[in-house]
Amino acid sequence: GHELLAAERATSNIPVEKLSELLYTKEVLKRKQCILDVLKSEKVFDKSQNYFGGRIDRFETALARAKKLRNLRLKHRWNLDEYRTALEMISEPGPYGLHESMFLITLREQGTPEQHELFLKKAENYEYIGCYAQTELGHGSNVRGLETTATWNSQDKTFTIHSPHLTASKWWIGSLGRTANWAVVMAQLIIDGTSYGPHPFVVQIRDMKTHEPLENIHVGDIGPKFGYNTMDNGFLLFNHVKVPHIAMLARFSRVEPDTCKYVRRGSPSLVYGTLTWVRSTIVMQAGSVLARGVAIATRYCAIRRQFQDRDASEWEKGENSVLNYTMVQIRLLPLLAATFALHFTGKAMMNLYSENQKKMNASSGNADASKRGAGPEETRSGSDILADLHATSCGLKSLSSTIAAEGLEVCRRACGGHGYSSFSGIGPWYSDYLPTTTWEGDNFMLTQQVARYLLKSARSVASGKAPMNDTTRILSQYISRADIGCAFDILSRDSDIVDAFAWRTAFLTFEALKHRDEHKKPWNDLLVDFYRLSKAHSQYLVVKNFYETLQSPATVSQVDSETLGLLRKLFRLYALHTLEQEASEFYGSGAITIKQISLTRTSAVMKLLKEIRPHAVRLVDAWAFDDWVLDSSLGRFDGKVYEDMFYRASELNPLNKITVDPFPASEVLFKRDERAKSKL
Amino acid sequence: GHELLAAERATSNIPVEKLSELLYTKEVLKRKQCILDVLKSEKVFDKSQNYFGGRIDRFETALARAKKLRNLRLKHRWNLDEYRTALEMISEPGPYGLHESMFLITLREQGTPEQHELFLKKAENYEYIGCYAQTELGHGSNVRGLETTATWNSQDKTFTIHSPHLTASKWWIGSLGRTANWAVVMAQLIIDGTSYGPHPFVVQIRDMKTHEPLENIHVGDIGPKFGYNTMDNGFLLFNHVKVPHIAMLARFSRVEPDTCKYVRRGSPSLVYGTLTWVRSTIVMQAGSVLARGVAIATRYCAIRRQFQDRDASEWEKGENSVLNYTMVQIRLLPLLAATFALHFTGKAMMNLYSENQKKMNASSGNADASKRGAGPEETRSGSDILADLHATSCGLKSLSSTIAAEGLEVCRRACGGHGYSSFSGIGPWYSDYLPTTTWEGDNFMLTQQVARYLLKSARSVASGKAPMNDTTRILSQYISRADIGCAFDILSRDSDIVDAFAWRTAFLTFEALKHRDEHKKPWNDLLVDFYRLSKAHSQYLVVKNFYETLQSPATVSQVDSETLGLLRKLFRLYALHTLEQEASEFYGSGAITIKQISLTRTSAVMKLLKEIRPHAVRLVDAWAFDDWVLDSSLGRFDGKVYEDMFYRASELNPLNKITVDPFPASEVLFKRDERAKSKL
Ligand SMILES: Cc1cc2nc3c(=O)[nH]c(=O)nc-3n(C[C@H](O)[C@H](O)[C@H](O)COP(=O)(O)OP(=O)(O)OC[C@H]3O[C@@H](n4cnc5c(N)ncnc54)[C@H](O)[C@@H]3O)c2cc1C
Ligand SMILES: Cc1cc2nc3c(=O)[nH]c(=O)nc-3n(C[C@H](O)[C@H](O)[C@H](O)COP(=O)(O)OP(=O)(O)OC[C@H]3O[C@@H](n4cnc5c(N)ncnc54)[C@H](O)[C@@H]3O)c2cc1C
Incomplete structure (x- = not known):
């Protein structure tokens, strides 16, 4: 495994560190390293028994860890960010979790x-x-x-x-x-x-x-x-x-x-601010949550060899890295692209949130705030940044946590049989992440909030009000072209991809408006349409944020042009793959032609896979997960997958301390149990 | 919960028992009951601690159960089917599993x-x-x-x-x-x-x-x-x-x-027969595997109340059953339809398999068999039932286990927060089922076998050979209409739905053939297309088998016309929902128009949901899972969901025997541990 990963890294010259800095900043990377060193040096954080313990053992350890971490925080005077970094690296929910957050x-x-x-x-x-x-x-x-x-x-x-x-x-x-x-x-x-x-x-x-x-x-x-x-x-x-x-x-x-x-x-709008903040952090984290799975699966699939290529002529050539199979690529590489898309979107959300907080603080004491009613529903769409932020955070929380959760399972399955072992590190991580799709607003129900906001915005635009934000802007643009239609050159101009996503959102919004306001359909009959609408809008936001991040001078100045070019390919892969998955909506809205869909599917996406493939390992390296953090045999940086699997199974696994009596005629189950002994 | 489920059952008069008999036969139902009684009376099969134990405890219990079951088999002289029924009801893999099967x-x-x-x-x-x-x-x-x-x-x-x-x-x-x-x-x-x-x-x-x-x-x-x-x-x-x-x-x-x-x-074709048999049983089981999750989620969502309908006028009306929300229906009811679709398809597969075994036995000793090479690849497509059976079993194994596994997670999530509790019974069942998507042929890789078979069949048809089986028949029909095109009245004629699925398969087959044979594309570049092709073909098979089962005199004679009508609605829901999900392929193949897709989506499917909704609980009752088998708080037949959740948490949960010291300043973790005591 070792040489194979080294060879993978040699096929690309993407500057991994620079890319890491773009994702995290230099300071954060340094901070992470310091904290990691502290954690690794404390025995209680040793992860080697994590996958073996039963519920009560694991809870006991988690309590010990929670206490130790609190004491370390005092000792090292960690601020909240540093403390959160430590929690993230320990990577398990602990008994102080809700005390330290919601309480x-x-x-x-x-x-x-x-x-x-x-x-x-x-x-x-x-x-x-x-x-x-x-x-x-x-x-x-x-x-x-x-x-x-x-x-x-x-x-x-x-x-x-x-x-x-x-x-x-x-x-x-x-x-x-x-x-x-x-x-x-x-x-x-x-x-x-x-x-x-x-x-x-x-x-x-x-x-x-x-x-x-x-x-x-x-x-x-x-x-x-x-x-x-x-x-x-x-x-x-x-x-x-x-x-x-x-x-x-x-x-x-x-x-x-x-x-x-x-x-x-006073007005509890600050409380709604908190809800929005919590959702924004979920969006922000979704990228790196998913990136763990993608890093593990990509490294493993790069070193995993299985079968010779069918069209290869001599058996001598040896077996193929399974990451070379397009059927593996189509599962992993769009997710790799999604990790960047979500991360940049999360950053943009957080910026929007801080901007709003500043504005709210500036106008606090201001009579306007207290005139607003209790809930976000009472805010005025189109003119009110809080309403926009609220809807955006609902839609993106729903989309991003769904992508991350489902993507992790795709990564796990891409690893074949070994993905099913706890040592893969994906399964346990996935299981702990999964409730994110249900809490802080169930992902299906949140979409109703987004639809409600879009309907209000559409009514405002339809009544002739001038657009005040991006949402109303794309809706007005759509209206202004009602008699002209559109033409998006998605396969040659990146900005056209973004516009095509905007067009589809606008189309679906006015369709929904027609159903609700003209046809007077019951709210309940429209929930499925609303879900689709919210998803479409949120996909637009992700695509737009990814695009804009790559256009921004800050990004351009931070990485060399080759890396930027690769990131743009990731953008195209994410956007075009999503478009292809939702093809019938794009087609139905008139945004693209059947020919474009077919070219996207059979040519553009496949070409991007091929181009990104050589850089896959370096790209996941850029996420800079320490092996200690991943705790995965399959995702090891050095590629020593099999050695690690074997070591854990054969040396750490407590079940092997037990010798059974296998015969049905005997009532004895365990002939010998050496667990107690070895615990001392 | 109790009255709510009773009320649900009162809104439909589907004869549950008759439907159960259609699914299982009277004899099997009786056999199940006998075996269940035996198992329930043995303490070792008591499930109440299943969700609490750690790995080693659970393995120990599983070994005890395996031994007991073997002894019960001897005692009661159970045949293999009866023994398997018992295993199915115990519902956990056990240490004799591979001894009793593959060994x-x-x-x-x-x-x-x-x-x-x-x-x-x-x-x-x-x-x-x-x-x-x-x-x-x-x-x-x-x-x-x-x-x-x-x-x-x-x-x-x-x-x-x-x-x-x-x-x-x-x-x-x-x-x-x-x-x-x-x-x-x-x-x-x-x-x-x-x-x-x-x-x-x-x-x-x-x-x-x-x-x-x-x-x-x-x-x-x-x-x-x-x-x-x-x-x-x-x-x-x-x-x-x-x-x-x-x-x-x-x-x-x-x-x-x-x-x-x-x-x-001799020829090991019998061995390939075994592989085919194993895959056929996977298809067969997928329906009932999924049905467990659907039964649990449907019952729970029927009694779960949350929010008032937005369009309801008075608060007095009380909260709405979440199964009334269309966004819950669209997740659960197509899966309910899928349980029947897969079950009937599995039965058809099994019949095909037995037919073939008979033929093979009849011609054994026959020189023809031994002339065939070792693998299924060597069989002659179009004329050879083994080749057809092999491809069918590969494609359907892949499709059906994917539907079942992913469907179970949809069911779990539909239950909101409580779905995440082990007591829901869905999570543990899902986790145990999941490797089925990877073993006996990884679900992604199997699709290459299907594509290979379809390509061969297409070559045979293109070369003018007369069709010998259903696959070559649909391919020839497609060819014969090359200059005429097609028109399928999917929203008014059920047989046209089946034909539209066949058309799409044929279209994709000839597209793939063009890429491979004319454009000489490398095999690896086509894997994604092959995956799509195999999925399309397998969906066609499921839709066709479901349709034919409902047409067959055997079915018609077994249930009353109202029930048959409802089953036909389930057929339409399954087929149209699938078609809608894959809309762009259907559209791209020319099988249907954009207008039809839009009508399917916004009207036909939504109407079917409404019509099936009142019968949902009775339909899942027809799967006849005993509470003991489901071991689920949420899926209880009597609807006493909350009582059961509370009982398990408060009375059975061993973690509650422990009192912690919560303060970080103290190194004590457990102040008191009453587990040992209570074990006696
Ligand atoms: C719970 C469990 C129980 C098992 N029990 C047994 C047992 O009792 N006896 C036994 O012998 N085995 C057993 N197995 C092993 C099982 O049969 C294998 O794990 C399975 O066949 C998958 O093989 P793999 O792990 O080598 O996957 P790999 O082939 O390594 O697959 C890895 C990835 O590469 C992809 N891939 C590989 N080759 C290609 C290709 N040519 N084209 C496109 N994509 C490709 C796959 O789709 C997958 O995503 C068990 C496995 C599990 C999980
Ligand atoms: C691991 C975990 C930790 C948690 N921690 C905490 C905690 O610390 N503190 C706390 O207070 N809570 C906590 N929760 C609870 C969590 O917030 C709720 O479970 C969550 O809000 C979902 O609510 P519910 O379970 O009532 O789902 P339900 O509302 O019952 O949803 C059931 C189903 O109905 C659907 N549905 C419901 N209403 C509608 C509607 N109007 N329209 C359409 N569909 C609808 C949903 O989509 C879902 O499919 C936790 C939950 C979990 C799983």
Whole structure:
């Protein structure tokens, strides 16, 4: 394997380091290396037993790691970014996960200064370990349907938290199962028999000394999952538990203790900002999440040899690298292109987000903000950057996490039988990533938000309003050519590819508008069309962002022209392969001809595969994953795939410490078990 | 949940039992019930801890179950079908898996009577526990590339089995890791320095008493996998191990001990028959494999309520069953249709297979058979039923296992967050099924065989030969209309749908032929086209078989006309949804117009979803999976989803026996561990 990968690297002279710097920046790469060195030197982070442990062993190790990492952070004074880098390299969800994300964020953003003093400080100090308890057994996506109640008691100025039914049990709550002693609990606020919708309450759930559940609280771990088993997702039931007035996080609304009136204050648009931020990070990460799988599969398929080429004349020539088979290339190389496409899109999203935050901060205190209603639905499309950002983040979160999750499975399968081994490193990574397609907005449901936004934008354009942003711009352009049609020279001009994607989005948007506004079709009858529309729009955004990144002076100045040329090929491969997959929509919209589709399929894409193939290994090298991070036999940088597989199976695998009695006539199962011995 | 499912069942009057009988026959249903009763009464088959155990615990239990099952078989005198039914209901791979399949089959089919006496008898008695050791660390698909050698020693008339490199290590071998004491080993036969290709040898690998590996044999389990962890897939290295002359399975070829000559005898076409049979069973099972996931997801989505319909006027109406959302329907109902499509196709395949076996047996001893070369490639297309059967089984194995595997993940995701819990029952089932897409011919590679067959058939048709089977028939029809074109009324005539699928296959076949024979394109450049072609042809076969099953008098006589009407709707849904997914190929072939595609997408498919929706729960009931078999909280027949989730999490989950110390400042991880106690 070793020489084979070396030979692969010799066939290309793409400057790997430069490309890494383009992806991450020099500083980040340096930071990563420092942190990696720290982690590698700590025994608790040794990964060699990761794939063998059962649920409880793995959870125990994850807890030890979480503690150690917290202590390392203090010791090395890591900032949040550095800490996150460490978590990413450890690559497993841990028991402090929700404490460190949603618990702290919610306290910070929704608490008053008094509540910060009381809760947030202790939480930041890990005196309180918390979680974010929103989802229930019966309700996830529909937050308004939550059943847990928080009833205001005017006599003693407390709230009673209660779970009226089994389905009101909190469920799926990360860090709650075994670890947390406090929780932010979303509950229906009830004052005097009237419900005011779900609100956040800070509730102690376990004893600070014994760590046993407090009275009238039933809490525990919800059991094994498809992945994520190092995390203790939990359940939580309340039997009339009283909490003080201060428990309700009161930055945006509160109950006046004296008048018992419900009072709103300010606009929670910042909270929607957070949701958008979370989704943007998902987009941002999708590229590198997928890149792990692509790196592993590409390296392995480069060294894996199987069969001689059918058209090769002499057997002597030896077996072919399976990465040379076009059927392997068509599975892996478009995904390789997608890793860059998603990464650049994520960066662009993040920039958009920061811009918006700046604007919002600039106009804060400004009366305008508080006039806006509670949800993003209330924002004004076409003129409102928050609305655009919200829709973009929904659509891209859905598309990018779907591409990453499904792409990882494609990578795993491309490795043939060995892809099925845990040592491939793809399966476990995939299983842990998979819930991303469901949480922070189920990927199918999010598309309704995108469609709603596009419909509003289309109505605004149709009513003659001038375009205010890119979305309304592409919609107006489409309208302006209603009687002229279009012609996109997709196979010779890159900008035409982007325009063809824009055209299709606009076409589908106005189709949907017609169905909804003219034909008055029920919303539910249009969900499938909306899904398609959102996907089309999001694909347009990815293609556009990839294109623009490669055009930008910042990029052009950072890499040499050969590398830039290769990146442009990756752009074309990503865009044309996507177009080919969705051919009937492009064709149906009139954006391209049948001949163009057929040329794309049989000629353009196949040619790009051939051109990119020699650079494949260097391109995945540019993602700069350390072997320790990948923890994969198949993806080793040095190509020593078989040696590593064999070592893990034969030296590390605890099942081999057991000798069975194989005969059905005997009731003895294990004749000899040397596990205990070797543990010492 | 209970009343909700009852209400679902009340909205349809499809006779569930009749439909079950159509799928399975009355006898099989009765047999299943008997066996189920036996299994349920044995404590070792209790499934309640299945989802919690680590690898070694689960393997231990699986071994106990394997032994018990063997003993039950003896006790109840179960025949092979009954035994398989039991295995299917236990639903986990077990350590005798490869002994009972490939080890016995290979001994039986490739052994001489003398070898039967010596090996097979003992194997059938479980005195020898065996496995089938073909794949190596370095070679899987390319069997000719195997590196293990079996060198003939003329002096003492033995073979020396040897693994010359690390990559020659046998790998992935089911039942080998811990259980087997014998193995059929595929090794390159070398006589006098000349290699005769891979041949099967029967080799003892572990001591019959101590079960320790014999001298110069290094054997063990290959470690944890994405699924299949109750099976001990193993590795095996030989260091010059001598075996006697009788070790080489000699039905089809042998080394003459005196002359040291290699002698072939008879044709191993029976062996290819076995391969075809194995693939046919995969096709057959794909329907019910997928049906488990569809049953679970359909029942759960029927009782899961989330949000009110957006167009509903009053909040009072309560939340909507998520199965009412068209975006859920479009994911689940075409898969529901696919379960029937695949099941009927599998049955048709099996019939074809039996027919062929009969013919082969009738003509055995017949000189014709032995004139045929070794592989299926040597068969004559167009006139040879074996060639057709071989290609059909390759294409359908690939298509059906892909549909089943990917469909299961769609089902899991349709269940939202709860789909991610092991208690959903879909994830574990999916993980165990997944290797089916890779073994018995990797699903991507098999498509080359199909393309090769279609190309040969097309050449035969082009050269003017009269059509001899369905494949050549559709190719000739296409040719005969070369100057006329076609018109298929797919939205009003079901037979036209089948014809449109045939047309697309023929179009793609002749396109591929042009590329290969006229343009002389390299084989490798065409692999992607071949994949498409094979998929197209296999989809045609599924659609055709589904259609014909519903036309056949046997079917018509078994169910009432309303049920038959519903099955026809399922046929249309499956066929039109597939057509819509592949629209650009249909369009490109000239089989249908853009208008038809658009009508299919926005109208025909959506209407079918609406019509099938009320019958969904009864349709999955017809698959007659017992709750014990599904082992799923979400898929319970009685709809008590939440109660069951809660019970498993709160009462059965061993992690809840542990109390942690959550603070990073403390090095204590588990404060209290009550697992041991409760085990007693
Ligand atoms: C590993 C993991 C960790 C989690 N951690 C946390 C946590 O820490 N804290 C927390 O509060 N929650 C957590 N969750 C819960 C998660 O947020 C929810 O599972 C998620 O929001 C999905 O909601 P649901 O399960 O109710 O899906 P459902 O809404 O029940 O969805 C079921 C199906 O119905 C469809 N559907 C539902 N409504 C509609 C509609 N209106 N239109 C069309 N289709 C529809 C969906 O697409 C889906 O196919 C976690 C979940 C997982 C899997
Ligand atoms: C759970 C499990 C159980 C198994 N049990 C057994 C057992 O009991 N006994 C046994 O002998 N084996 C067993 N196997 C091995 C199994 O048969 C092989 O893994 C399988 O045949 C695939 O071969 P491979 O791993 O060599 O894939 P490879 O051939 O290495 O495939 C790697 C990649 O290359 C592609 N590729 C390879 N050649 C070509 C080509 N010519 N053209 C285009 N693409 C190509 C493939 O599509 C794939 O994407 C088992 C495997 C698994 C996962």
